[in-house]
Amino acid sequence: MTVRTRFAPSPTGYLHLGGARTALFSWAFARHHGGAFILRIEDTDLERSTPEAVQAILDGMNWLGLQHDEGPFYQMKRMDRYREVVAQMLEAGTAYHCYCTPDEVEAMRERMRAAGEKPRYDGTWRPEPGKTLPSVPEGRKPVVRFKNPLDGDVSWNDMVKGTITISNRELDDLVIARPDGTPTYNFCVAVDDWDMKMTHVIRGDDHVNNTPRQINILRALGAPLPEYGHVPMILGADGEKLSKRHGAVSVMDYPAQGYLPEAMLNYLARLGWSHGDDEIFSMEQFCQWFDVDHLNSSPAQFNPEKLAWLNNHYIKLADNVRLEGLVRPVMEKEGAKFDGAPPLQQVIALMKERANTINELGDAAMLFYREPNPDPALVTQHITDAVKPALAQFTEACKSIEWNKATISATTKEVLAAHKLKMPQLAMPLRLIVTGQLQTPSIDAVLELFGRDTVVARLQKFL
C-alpha cells in the first residue's frame, strides 16, 4: 500500500503556524513512507473563502518547501461529484430527504432541551420499514440527511490518541446537502478522502468530533477507512489555540521579519514531536525519523525565543552569498549607501554571529553603510581631553601600518601603553568617531573592514 496523506485547509485566511505544523507532520509522514502528499483546498464556505487566502496558503507552503505531489484540489470544483454521491446515497437508502424547516428543527431541539435530553433531530423524515412518512409539504425544498446508524459505537484506533469510541446515539442524522443542493462539510471531506484514496488522515485534534461522522459516511459508501491521527493543537503565548479568527500571525510574516525557512521548519518539527534530545536537524533527517509514536499528546505552546535561537543558528550556518541576497533589500529600505563601503559579504561574516533575524543582521550591518552621527552627549562623555592625544597618535599610526586586524590591534596596544590608558578609553572613542555608535563587534575587526582611508578620514575630520 502506498501511503497517501493530505493537508486540507480552508482558505478563510492565511496559513498560521498551527496549520503549518500540522501540514508538516502530514507531509513528513508521507515522505517517511515514500508516499504521496496531497493538498486540498476546502473552499466551500463561500462567505469566508477568498482567492487571496488560497494564494496565502500556497505561498506559505511554498516558502516552507512543503511540496505537494498532487493537487491542489478545490472542493468547489468537485460539486458535480458530491451531487452524484448524494444521489447514489438517496438511491441506496443511506440518505433521505427531510422537509423540516430550520424553525421546526429548532423547535424540536428546544423541546428536547426542556425535557432534559440531548437536543437532536427527531427522525421525523427518517424512513424505516413499516413507517409512514408525513406528506411532502407543497413547494418546500428538502435537505438531504445521512441515515446515521441508531445503535452501536463508532470506534477507531487513533494513531496519536489511541482508541476513541463514540456512541452512535451521540450523532444526529447529519444534513449532507442543503435545500439548494450544496453539500456540507463532513460529507465533502468523506467523499474526497475516499476519491483521493487517503490512507492516513493526519490533522489537528479540533477535528476529532468530525471523525465518527466521516467514518459512518465512508462505511455507508462502502469505502475503505483511512487511519486517523489527531495531533494536538499549537497554542499561542496566551494559551489559546492559534487560529485565524484569533489573530494568529501568518507564516508569511516570518520571512518578512527575517526568519529562514529551515529555522521555521526545524522549530515546527519540535513543536509536539521529539527524537530524544535532538533539537537541531535537517528536514531530510526529520523525514527519516518522523513517526507518530513520538508525538506529544498535549498541546504545545509557541515559544518565540526558541524560534529566534534556532534562526540565529541557521543564520550562522548560512552561506554569506545567500545572506547577502536576503539582507541587501532590508538595508536598501533603510537607506544604506553601498558605494565605496566595505563588501557586504565580509560585513555579514563579521556580524551574523549575533543576529537572530535577517532584519537584525541588516540593522547591525548598517553601521558600515551610513555616515556616523554620534550622540553629542556620548562624545562629550567619552572623548575627553585626556584621550585626544592618544587618538591623534593612533590616527597618525594608521596612515602607515600594514592594514590588517593584527597590526591594528598591536597599534592600539602601543598607543594605550604610551598614554597610560585602558582599552575602553580608546576603543569607545574610536567606535563613536568611526561608526557613530558604542556597540560594535571588536574594534580592530571593524576598523579593518572599513579600510584605512575611511578610518583615517573620519578620525582626521573629527580631530
Ligand SMILES: Nc1ncnc2c1ncn2[C@@H]1O[C@H](COP(=O)(O)OP(=O)(O)OP(=O)(O)O)[C@@H](O)[C@H]1O
Ligand atoms: N492551532 C492549531 N494547531 C495545530 N493545528 C491546527 C491549528 N489550527 C488549525 N490546525 C489544523 O490545520 C489544518 C487546517 O485548518 P484550517 O484551515 O481549518 O485552519 P484554522 O486556523 O483551524 O481555521 P479557523 O481559524 O477558521 O478555525 C487542520 O488540520 C487543522 O486541524
